[in-house]
Amino acid sequence: MNNDLLAEFVPPTLDSRPFWEGCNRQELLLQHCQACHHAFYYARRLCPACGDTRLAWRAAGGQGCVYSYSQVQVPFQGPAWQSQLPYCVVLIDLEEGPRMLSRWLAPRGEVPRIGQRAQVVFEQVGQQKLPFFGAS
Amino acid sequence: MPKVSPDVVIVGAGETRVGKLPGLESVQIQAWAVQEAAADCGVRIPEIDGLINLDPYAIPNSMFSSTLVEYLGLRPSFISTVDVGGTVTAMTMLQQAVWAIESGHCEIAVCVYGENTLTGRPEGARGLALRNLLGGEEWEEPFGLHGMVVPYALLAQRYLHEHGASEKDLAEVALITRRHALLNDNAQMRKSMSMDDYLSSRMIATPLRLFDCSQVSDGGGALILMSRERALARDLKPVSIRSLSMRSTHNSVAQTPDLADLGMRAAGRDAFESASLGPQDMQVALLHDAFTISVLITLDALDFSAPGAAGNYLRAGHASLGGRCPLNPHGGLLSQAHIGGMLHVTEAVHQLRGTAGRRQVPGARRAVVSGNGGVFSVCGVMVMEA
Numbered sequence: 001m002n003n004d005l006l007a008e009f010v011p012p013t014l015d016s017r018p019f020w021e022g023c024n025r026q027e028l029l030l031q032h033c034q035a036c037h038h039a040f041y042y043a044r045r046l047c048p049a050c051g052d053t054r055l056a057w058r059a060a061g062g063q064g065c066v067y068s069y070s071q072v073q074v075p076f077q078g079p080a081w082q083s084q085l086p087y088c089v090v091l092i093d094l095e096e097g098p099r100m101l102s103r104w105l106a107p108r109g110e111v112p113r114i115g116q117r118a119q120v121v122f123e124q125v126g127q128q129k130l131p132f133f134g135a136s
Numbered sequence: 137m138p139k140v141s142p143d144v145v146i147v148g149a150g151e152t153r154v155g156k157l158p159g160l161e162s163v164q165i166q167a168w169a170v171q172e173a174a175a176d177c178g179v180r181i182p183e184i185d186g187l188i189n190l191d192p193y194a195i196p197n198s199m200f201s202s203t204l205v206e207y208l209g210l211r212p213s214f215i216s217t218v219d220v221g222g223t224v225t226a227m228t229m230l231q232q233a234v235w236a237i238e239s240g241h242c243e244i245a246v247c248v249y250g251e252n253t254l255t256g257r258p259e260g261a262r263g264l265a266l267r268n269l270l271g272g273e274e275w276e277e278p279f280g281l282h283g284m285v286v287p288y289a290l291l292a293q294r295y296l297h298e299h300g301a302s303e304k305d306l307a308e309v310a311l312i313t314r315r316h317a318l319l320n321d322n323a324q325m326r327k328s329m330s331m332d333d334y335l336s337s338r339m340i341a342t343p344l345r346l347f348d349c350s351q352v353s354d355g356g357g358a359l360i361l362m363s364r365e366r367a368l369a370r371d372l373k374p375v376s377i378r379s380l381s382m383r384s385t386h387n388s389v390a391q392t393p394d395l396a397d398l399g400m401r402a403a404g405r406d407a408f409e410s411a412s413l414g415p416q417d418m419q420v421a422l423l424h425d426a427f428t429i430s431v432l433i434t435l436d437a438l439d440f441s442a443p444g445a446a447g448n449y450l451r452a453g454h455a456s457l458g459g460r461c462p463l464n465p466h467g468g469l470l471s472q473a474h475i476g477g478m479l480h481v482t483e484a485v486h487q488l489r490g491t492a493g494r495r496q497v498p499g500a501r502r503a504v505v506s507g508n509g510g511v512f513s514v515c516g517v518m519v520m521e522a
Binding site: 006007008009010012013016041042067068069070071072073074076077081084087089091099100101102103111114125128130132 | 262263273274275276277278279280281282283285286289290291292293294297338339340341342343344388389390391392
């Protein structure tokens with residue numbers, strides 16, 4: 001448990017529960033379409049590439065590279081987030097294809113480079129492990 | 137190629153005062169905007185038999201078209217509420233008005249949006265305080281993303297990286313629109329801005345500073361449409377919608393395609409091709425500027441500049457009043473007010489009719505309006521002509 005990290009949670013849906021349960025087992029699960037082999041994030045009841053509903057969950061390797069980042073300097077989520085500032089939000093292009101939004105974990109103030117290799121890092125916040133990213 | 141009927145035209149444009157309008161709720165602000173647009177073209181309010189609006193974001197309110205209908209005392213035969221995002225909402229309202237009039241559902245339609253986003257926000261709130269959901273919350277909130285600044289900051293960082301552009305390119309958008317706003321008596325920002333002012337403004341989310349972000353505003357804007365035949369019979373100067381195109385590609389920032397594949401390029405290509413015109417034929421550009429980065433991306437996507445060259449285009453003076461195709465002469469969302477882009481369209485009407493006062497682009501006959509809602513989630517381009 002990292003006591004310093006804050007996170008706001010939205011209750012999972014029937015679609016997304018397997019993903020968040022996977023995170024608690026330190027697995028980054030992606031849905032794969034059995035018809036067109038498209039791998040996608042986030043969880044849905046149909047393939048966003050072809051509409052097929054034959055979907056399977058598979059663990060991703062957790063590797064990717066940084067597509068973009070922003071160091072946030074304002075507590076948009078409320079005064080409690082003052083303790084998090086500055087923190088860094090990243091877009092990660094996963095090796096399996098999907099682009100994913102996450103938070104970059106690094107010593108305070110350090111930001112990634114665009115194109116830099118990244119690795120998923122699961123951190124417990126409250127009741128949930130979250131898939132953050134850091135330098136690989 | 138999408139076509140817009142040439143038989144329906146815009147005849148009236150109205151805007152309320154902008155900034156802080158304490159004591160007014162959204163319905164009163166929208167009614168005020170309708171009154172201004174009606175007065176602008178000599179339409180009596182009871183003549184309006186079509187009404188299309190956008191409901192407020194700061195204090196969400198369902199079925200807002202009938203709320204406004206009742207307030208105005210109308211008995212329309214066509215009403216609708218539209219929310220597709222940014223200035224594309226305004227374009228979609230216009231599209232619906234054209235369809236409703238040409239198909240005989242109504243004869244005189246008003247498109248209107250306005251709300252008390254500034255004075256209606258919760259006590260102590262800073263920036264835009266939305267009380268509605270934007271979608272994607274489950275995949276964004278846990279990672280510290282909330283609201284619209286960070287999504288645009290992520291696009292901006294990528295744009296700077298891909299093109300070797302700098303914060304001084306972003307600054308050009310802020311500086312030009314501020315200079316233009318100083319010529320508009322109905323603008324929230326009344327002070328000039330220097331490059332030093334820009335560079336010393338507070339960082340919000342890198343690389344976006346306070347002066348990269350648009351205003352939070354109370355205010356409203358409205359447009360009135362009727363058939364060209366009716367407009368000419370009333371001796372009104374019509375403004376035509378030559379073409380209008382849109383693309384929707386995603387919603388949340390994590391699903392944004394690569395910059396080169398954003399919907400703006402496709403929407404622009406369709407709109408220009410449909411009108412048999414290109415960026416070189418435009419005399420004024422009303423580009424959606426919720427953040428400075430939106431304008432750089434849009435200038436590139438509409439071929440005003442080569443990819444990554446928008447900053448140079450701006451530095452060359454092409455987008456300043458007196459230049460090739462002035463950008464947002466009214467000051468835009470960055471320096472006039474953020475009324476969802478309604479005032480981009482009212483400004484286009486004023487420019488094309490020659491009623492824009494001190495900020496008039498001499499002889500402007502054609503305008504391009506761009507919109508992007510969400511984080512370039514929906515993109516729209518409209519070519520207008522007088």
